[in-house]
Amino acid sequence: MTEHHVINPLSIGVDYPALAARFRPIFERIAEGALEREHTRTLPHEPIQWLKQAGFGAVRVPVEYGGGGASLPQLFELLIELAAADSNVPQALRGHFAFAEDRLNAPPGAGRDLWFKRFVDGDIVGCAWTEIGTVAMGDVVTQVSPNGEQWTLNGEKFYSTGSIFSDWIDVYARRSDTGGDVIAATRTHQPGVVQSDDWDGFGQRTTGSGTTRFTDAVVHAEDVIDFATRFKYQTAFYQLVLLATLAGIGRAALKDVARQVRDRQRIYSHGNAAHVSQDAQVQQVVGEVAALVYAAEASALKAALPAQRAYLARFGGDDAAERDANVAAEIESATAQVVVSELIQRATSQLFNALGASDVRQGKALDRHWRNARTVSSHNPVIYKARIVGDWVINGSEPPFVWQIGNGPKQA
Template identity: 70%
Template sequence: MTAQQQHLPPVLSTGTDYQALAERFRPIFARIQSGALEREQTRSLPFEQVKWLKEAGFGAVRVPVEFGGAGASLPQLLQLLIELAEADSNLPQALRGHFAFVEDRLNAHASSPQDTWFKRFVEGDLVGNAWTEIGAVKIGEVGTRVSRQGDQWVVNGTKYYSTGSIFADWIDLYAQRDDNGSDVIAVVNVHQPGVKQSDDWDGFGQRTTGSGTSVFENAVVEAENLIDFATRFKYQTAFYQLVLLAVLAGSGRAAVRDITEQVNKRTRIFSTGNASQVSQDVQVQQVVGKASAQVYAAEATALRAAGASQRAYESRFGNNSEAEHTANIAAELESAQAQVVISDLVLRATSDLFNALGASATSTGKALDRHWRNTRTAASHNPLIYKERIIGDWEINGTEPPYVWQIGRGSKQG
């Protein structure tokens, strides 16, 4: 056995006792839920709530047990994120960049030790993301640059949609090296003057994810934190989508919970109804029952898709490139299939639930519409129409799905 192999985990993160794991965090989830409505109404960022999760070790649940983490599988992580999303759907999305970088370091451990990063995760460090650029940047290009300045590397550029980075200790930044033109991930420590962050996301949903603009002005990055983008874990787009699926399923659970509470409290009835109490009205029961079933199906579908990504992770350590390739295809396709179905299920559930109540349900004081707005926003991140085409192209022609895609200005202005 080589010295390098001795650093590799003898047991991967393949799962733990989920109930015991979840019980660690459920009291925190309950505290998070208790203030979620007020944060929505005042657009207050959940700095304190993120701190609670950090201190409890939430960011390290995927880290192998041998390195101080919980060793959770991807389906177990997704189940936790669904529970967190039910409490406040903004938080799983705010942590999406963190868990993606954790996943990348888990995969990187197949070829080189990642002890330093595992230690940081266990100590509570969080990683945000800054990949997307807006404005004049063309599709396929990146304006953010990493260059040599004296005896150190620095980053210069502006990113948008840097979700969760405002809560983070590090930022997983997509850029290009000036010296050789290669695409890299530069992991930048946020605790330096060269990093400036703004909470200027103006979407109508997911309003407290801490998304917005990040500006890098000669931000220092250590040489060991310049990572060749070509080595990025292959099922990354599938993983990013899985976190959004958790947001959707959790939003659906929250909507069923809140509407059910309103139905049980409601004393006013319609003369056209079916009972002297709204909770006993069979049509109202039907509305809630159907929504509950839709959300159940959404959650079950998300967890099945997470299983495909777990197999892709495990195949990284199997010394079988063909099996790994097949697993990565499955991870991408299953996340896309789940996205198409779950988006439809939860959008319908969060809208149709209003049929169980009267016009009072639209009160801004209740903010029940936030569940639909959050769902619509999360479902809009990766266009469904393109995912449907990619799935169809695979089914008909066997065309392998893309693992990396970008957004930017096309050949025509507009």
């Protein structure tokens, strides 16, 4: 082992079958309760606790620090398997894995080591970045202010996905003293943090994507992180989690339609066989769904490769190579988003062509696959991603690495 690796060991990947085998029994338990949670809109507190206890939140932490040592493609392959069990859970953990990735990209030192220990001990990090209402583009109302040896955090966020399950919250805020944008990592369980499960979307209903309010919440000085140091492939990373979630939704939908066809007894007089499972046209529909899901999963996993290269390039000492890797991570995740979003929406709608009217009953909740896919696909609008990819292909224009949302200028 070289001195470089001793000082700064990296997560370059491990044996995937052995890694996945640690978590598959938990994924199975999560899948067993997914339909009931959908019907009752029960948040997956217990499933996420199972994952925490098993060390799932530390799969990207280097082995030398007690983590799983997984590469990014391996992480996203695990998230596909988890999403097939319950697609709400990987999206709820999206903020955690992004914050963990940022700490993986941080310079070696005591601060990074402390976060690695927290992850290995089971700590989960939620996110709270988005402010809604009359916030101008680029403005940040949430503020973090120096207060003696600590800082205090004040503001309100929506889309705080996963924070309701977390030990920490990754908050995008503005310093009151300098006006600089920062990440303030604050402990969840304190009087100054109030969370509401008020997300009311028609899909992904149990991701905990509601409102978080901060009133003089305590933040330690070492947990106020300059946003300019944020890992460069972050937007690609966030998109890759959504692609893995979509691929997992496709897997779940394919499993459900295959089971429904196998078990179905009623047939149509104008069908092609004495049993639906032997009907050539129904088989064709299921085969087409399988192909759509296969293509989506392959695209998602291929898009993860340049993100791993960007992670390794962060410590490679070659600025040009790192820039190229970050551009590739952004372009390939965007390219995959354009097709994966369409493929899984098609698959989750087309599955009903293999079934009958009784299969649209609410008890089966087969519509949840399309609702969930449509909801996930609505993040980071795909039309803009297609344009960004086209501009890169035609003109070589570098993609944006940070996205913002807010009110535009008032119309005359």
